[in-house]
Amino acid sequence: MYNTKTTLGLDIGGAHLKAVLLKKDKETILSNATILRTPLWQGLKSLEDHLLDIKKKWYINGGTKVVCTMTGEMADFFDNRQEGVNRISQVIFSVFGSKIYFYSTSGLTRSLHSSLRKKIIASANWHATASIISKLIPSCLIIDVGSTTTDIIPIRDHRVLTPEKSSDHQRLQTGELVYVGINRTPICSIANTLIFRASTVNVTREFFASTSDIFRLTGDLKEKFDFYPACDGKIKSKTGSQKRLARMIGLDLSDAKEKEWIGLARNLKGIILEELIINLKKVLNHYRISNNCLLILSGSGIFLGSELAKKLQCPSQNISETFNHVLSIKPELKEFSEICAPSVSIALLSIL
Amino acid sequence: MYNTKTTLGLDIGGAHLKAVLLKKDKETILSNATILRTPLWQGLKSLEDHLLDIKKKWYINGGTKVVCTMTGEMADFFDNRQEGVNRISQVIFSVFGSKIYFYSTSGLTRSLHSSLRKKIIASANWHATASIISKLIPSCLIIDVGSTTTDIIPIRDHRVLTPEKSSDHQRLQTGELVYVGINRTPICSIANTLIFRASTVNVTREFFASTSDIFRLTGDLKEKFDFYPACDGKIKSKTGSQKRLARMIGLDLSDAKEKEWIGLARNLKGIILEELIINLKKVLNHYRISNNCLLILSGSGIFLGSELAKKLQCPSQNISETFNHVLSIKPELKEFSEICAPSVSIALLSIL
Secondary structure (H helix, E strand, O other), X not given: OOOOXXXXXXXXXXXXXXXXXXXXXXXXXXXXXXXXXXXHHHOOHHHHHHHHHHHHHOOOOOOOEEEEEEOHHHOOOOOOHHHHHHHHHHXXXXXXXXXXXXXXOOEEEOOOOOHHHHHHHEXXXXXHHHHHHHHHOOOEEEEEEOOOOEEEEEEEOOEEOOOOOOOHHHHHHHOOEXXXXXXXXXXXXXXXXXXXXXXXXXXXXXXXXXXXXXXXXXXXXXXXXXXXXXXXXXXXXXXXXXXXXXXXXXXXXXXXXXXXXXXXXXXXXXXXXXXXXXXXXXXXXXXXXXXXXXXXXXXXXXXXXHHHHHHHOOOEEXXXXXXXXXXXXXXXXXXXXXXXXXXXXXXXXXXX | OOOOEEEEEEEEOOOEEEEEEEEEOOOEEEEEEEEEEOOHHHOOHHHHHHHHHHXXXXXXXXXXXXXXXXXXXXXXXXXXXXXHHHHHHHHHHHHHOOOEEEEEOOEEEOOOOOHHHHHHHEOOHHHHHHHHHHHHOOOEEEEEEOOOOEEEEEEEOOEEOOOOOOOHHHHHHHOOEEOOOOOOOEHHHOOOEEEEOOEEEEOOOOOOOEHHHHXXXXXXXXXXXXXXXXXXXXXXXXXXXXXXXXXXOOOOHHHOOHHHHHHHHHHHHHHHHHHHHHHHHHHXXXXXXXXXXXXXXXXXXXXXXXXXXXXXXXXXXXXXXXXXOOOEEOHHHHHHHHHOHHHHHHHHHHHO
């Protein structure tokens, strides 16, 4: 039993750290997975603390392979993304030693010396997921809806169609990266005007409410994935969310009924779905992919992916089903494997 | 000379306190004016400290009439706007005693007992300005572009056309209140996509940059009216602003030339102007006002008002010129009288 090989996969985002542990014996199993709050715009301490905690709780030692991908270098705590990659790597080295594999769009690497490599290490987590899925499924579109962003990744003939060196900026151009997620997106960035009581109303451009409030009211957001404090620092209940949404159109909670606030949340959800559809179609057109392609769904906003698939009448499957081709996942970790898809993917890539 | 009557006019916003001192002897003169940072979403301490400071520096005593208007009750530090009005009034009472006049859309009042009155005291500062201007100019549109919001106020035949009891919500419906200003508005709330290098690019929906960054780069924002820290807490230089704007489209400062960042800032300014024009036209249509009416311009974003007037080929004048009909303003206080228009207005209303 000491022949078991273990791999720790880390996906270091700006807002969340996602970590998984794979064990490979006769078969490969997902033996642990977690998602933790790491607001990197406040500094690196929360990341370091959580990594030390994982190291201890999951018994990570010299025999464990550590593989890492990141998007957290975008945080404005860093002067630029290069500095972000450097500072984040330093934290990982300090916790796990220097034998770390980083995922870059041209594969796993241990060398951080060349600035080219650093560049391709930044924001490559989407590519890790794409890379493993392209080995398992010939043609599909991965729709990963996270807390902050949505990735739309085209795969055809077992190839990731996005050019390897695509940056975030380029993917923001093609529609493959949409900066909307189910937790952290400010409501004032969704739309300039909203419909309320059949009237158009200008939105108050303050950080009064976030997408967490929408999906708390629509019942889509599970408590275990509801990590961040509310915008006003107050209670994360449905009433709290109604109060915050009310402010977005210059009203107080008592100015309307609960069903009206839920209606407003549903309107907002509809606007987000429309934007995702626009971007998805842009990607389909750009790569000349058929309209009824298979969608592979992942991320904490997987429910939005399902609704997209229904609206577009596309076949779909959750990414945990796809991982199942090569990975045994305990039922209680199924959801985590979908949310931590990039960390599962880099760990799998380093094993397969 | 001890017959001089002094009036202190206070406009308590969510982000700024604006205070003016009028002295009435043979003529009425604006003898002092200031604008101070009061982030009410962090609590009431900054407001209280600044008021105590003004009381001391401007020698405010029992002989000074204190008149007050507010919009700060909207801050999410308060549970609802009623609580906001109560808490803000308590601070004013504690600093200046109980003989305070509040501006409501039905005139100055000293009674805060009736909840109806409290309701009409909330967010009435626009009405104070409208009320005094309607006495001085028969027909016009006041365009007050502030740090956070823009008010568009219609006046015809010496009457304020907006119904007296209009709430913020109603004015957000008619286009009379637009939640965009020249300092605090998050860039991610301006537009979902931007044009950069002739390509459409999705915007990163994070609070990486604000309208301060736009107007610092276009050269419109004067340093003395540039109050708030930058979004990343870093330097408020042009380079700092370029760096922050770069992040809004997933780039670093070094990814483009200075003139490209300035171009991006100009694009954003154009989008803001377009939104203001849409709302202005909505107001004109709603009240059936002619397209070439006189615009009275005020607020720290008065430069945007001037550009609007030019684009729409409307005659315009700065509000300090209008105030000059009844008020003598020292040259060094001219700009402050334009930015603190509601506090000048309530002070004038209590004197005239």
